[in-house]
Amino acid sequence: MIKPLFLAHGSPMMAIEESEYTKFLNNLGNSIKPKAIVVFTAHWDSNVLTISASDSIYNTIYDFYGFPRELYEMKYPAKGSSIIALEIEAKLKNQGIKVQKDLTRGLDHGAWTLLKHLYPKADIPIVQISISSNLSIENQIKIGNALKALGDEDILILGSGNTVHNLRLVDFDKTTTDSWAEKFDDWLIDKITENDLNSLSNYRELAPNAKLAVPTADHFVPLFIALGSSINLTPKVIFRDYQLGNLSYLCFEF
Numbered sequence: 001m002i003k004p005l006f007l008a009h010g011s012p013m014m015a016i017e018e019s020e021y022t023k024f025l026n027n028l029g030n031s032i033k034p035k036a037i038v039v040f041t042a043h044w045d046s047n048v049l050t051i052s053a054s055d056s057i058y059n060t061i062y063d064f065y066g067f068p069r070e071l072y073e074m075k076y077p078a079k080g081s082s083i084i085a086l087e088i089e090a091k092l093k094n095q096g097i098k099v100q101k102d103l104t105r106g107l108d109h110g111a112w113t114l115l116k117h118l119y120p121k122a123d124i125p126i127v128q129i130s131i132s133s134n135l136s137i138e139n140q141i142k143i144g145n146a147l148k149a150l151g152d153e154d155i156l157i158l159g160s161g162n163t164v165h166n167l168r169l170v171d172f173d174k175t176t177t178d179s180w181a182e183k184f185d186d187w188l189i190d191k192i193t194e195n196d197l198n199s200l201s202n203y204r205e206l207a208p209n210a211k212l213a214v215p216t217a218d219h220f221v222p223l224f225i226a227l228g229s230s231i232n233l234t235p236k237v238i239f240r241d242y243q244l245g246n247l248s249y250l251c252f253e254f
Contacts, residue, residue: 002034004144004157005238006226007114008249009042012064015113016071021249022117024239029118034156036084036125038147040226041110042161042219044130049092049099049143052128053085059106076112081125084155088127088147095146110160131225133217137201140221144228157229159222163188164213164248174245181246184213192227192235192252200224213248223252230254 164181187207191199214220239251
């Protein structure tokens, strides 16, 4: 059985940098050998959940601007899997979740910047799925619940986002961490560890500094899809750090 993960993807620069976080990702990839990876990425937000369902090699999407040329020359030539995409489609539809398929979209940086460090050979099939950030936390968890059985098939479910992600408040010169960001993550860790789904569903009202930490839900909801796909509900923090004052690199194994 392979447990679901929520991993922070942070700045696109992580794809070409070496850091404690990228070393962690290298080691994590060496310890987990899935037959396929299902990625819910914050950078593909749609009204209807959309599944990449092609067997072709993905194009690498550079959905950012103003970065070094080296970053735009990187490729992550992983293949998709139409068979696993069809299985996922069936599982979601069986739970009354509306889905559609896509045959042309490439891998966005929410997926490939992580995968480059986890599995640099790009030799594991990837199925990328959009999020619908307008859905409630309960419905994000329901999406994960529908896919629980994938872990027993040695398929890794990966939620890619950030728990604290407010680009208007990051400080490129700051080397210390803003206390408000740490307090939000502290609260989040406590509620996830306690399996307090009611509090988590009402995080905007209950969590300290929620409006600062989560100005938009796109980078936050992949966490709850990964949580929902857990079989044993034994969450564990596997990495925690901050950059630029408040950009959170909090990661969970579920």
